[in-house]
Amino acid sequence: MGLFSNKKNPCILCGEATPRIFAREACGGKLCSDCGKKISMQEDILAGISLEDLRQHMKYRDENQKLHETFNDTRTISFEGEKLVIDDKQKLFYLTSFAGKNDPIFRFDELTGFAYIESMEGKLEQFIASKKLFLKGEERIVHERGVRVVYEYTKDYKEKNDSLLELYKEEYHGVAYSKNLLNHVLGLDDAMMSREKPVKQMYLVFEFNNPYWNTYRKDVLEPVVRNYNDEDKAKRDAGRREYIRIYENKLKDIDKIANAMKSIFDAQ
């Protein structure tokens, strides 16, 4: 028995010794590091799960491991250093961002929603917050303060939301398409770019109908405007141009992910 393992608190699943510090906990007990690593589910679901359901989950994880052996990737889309991998024939996909080996594989029909969201602050935030969208006469989205949904697809709304994106391009100076944004930024209106982070947060949300994952949020690293408060206008403009270039590249990647998610909805 090692100095850092604890036989007095055996793993509730397999009975092996658990780590003395940082042992993963579930169902009121502790888990050994092997069992702990094998679990892949949302923390709030894990918090309410029964021991029997947890045992079932371990079987599910073994099956998931086997599924990786027959998984035949037909498309791989890289983004933010991670990957979305799709098997179009078996209608399966996984995201590498779930960490560790044995990433959870989802069936196409388990995907229930996808969105790319940006949040802003300052004047632009108020401008966006004042907007409401009505599509086909019904109120689809009431914006929270400073939050905009650039892409949103769900089982029921995928067609509507193509037009939602079109609407954004017109309404918000085409923030999804940076030529207009570039005009906006290099124009006289300094409201948006006279801060370090014009877009405060950028993130993807994946929603599933799956016993262990309802929502998975993937944060995108927001670019910053260098020299945004420099006295030298040439330096400020150079910082803005650099920002636009980085932002544009991120959106190109996000656009690929959004199109792939839409194709998964279309194939359900």
Ligand SMILES: [Zn+2]
């Ligand atoms: Zn164990």
